[in-house]
Amino acid sequence: MTEFILTESEIRRRLDLLAEDCPHVAAAVKLVGYPAERRGTQGFQTFMQVIVGQQLSVKAAATIRGRVEALVGDPANPDSYDKVTDEQLRGAGLSWQKISYARSLVETVRDGTLDVDALPHMSDDDAIAAITAVKGLGVWSAHMYLMFSLGRPDIWPVGDLAVRVGAGRIVGHAERPTEKEALTIGERWKPHRSAIALLAWHYYSNAPAIGD
Template structure:
């Protein structure tokens, strides 16, 4: 068992992080204890739980991180997931002079938190395509409960090798559509067979990743943008086709109708190069 104390550059709103993580029923979150138990995998790809507990405040953020093995690897993953290597102050300074200034003042210090693994993120994005959020969470929960692993009360997403061996009927039994079953299993087979190497994506540009992934059946621009945002933490993503984002902009700016693509493009110009944070804070405003 290992334990490490980590101090992070303020401001950092971990309680807001926990609130958002708690929306997903698969996440092991305790709002009272201000902690989350992360389903990570060690070097041997075996399930390994890492606990992250807040011990500080927004203006003096400090965390107690503990686990059982591969401390160096696990700490790198935790820092990546929670964005602890980057200061949020430049983001706040940038938006203080934009049309989203009040929103960023309200949510100041809320980081962009990543999904726990890239495969996990990709499967979640495929499952969530064209579904309302409630049923998307239900379907994802069935997927993980049926084919994933449970360890000490924490659910782990299945490995791509596990899903690659399934028949389409196995997912149809969970109420996946036929197409969604094909997309999830066929993509997992590409990963398991080494045709798609998720590890190499981090070294590619946003444009290169888009070109690479949209060639795969069932993966369109919306899915790639969400993978870039929540899988890789790229800072300048603005998925304009996202209905939630459209609704948030309509509400924030008091519009009569949802904004058009051209309107979203125009109003978002001043938010660059931090469009991902604009997206996140707008989503938060309607959650």
């Protein structure tokens, strides 16, 4: 499986298909419109950017990522991290824990434990298992990579707060669903849940809150 499926036209097609049977989706699209395509790059550098950006604002993550990548020189090459010390990475803004994660990522990619070139050819479950085997990369990180770098069409990232809030509001829940509740809600939208996740983010940001 190598084709990037989650294109703008496919997002619209899948949401239209769901809207035929789900009035909640139809109403959500009518209210906020279609979400945009979001396509990221593949490979080691993307995973390193995920680690650097964890638990940071978008602005802070971009600043530290820029410092780290300038420091190593060739951020797409794991070997570039051998040229810098932990103290230099700390000076660039990485916490000691993230430095540990970064070193682990370098080694797992270099020794083939995480074969980034093989990920596009794996099933969703196998790719998630491979990614989460790396220290510092959890299920949320795996879901983001599968959606935005690989374009997989049926990823349901219930670990994302905004997805849960948006999806809950789409179906009329006043309270934020738990992860378990969100999993149950998402069952009705298989095998198009990536498009719904994009709609949930879009809805979360643009729709008035229930009761407004």
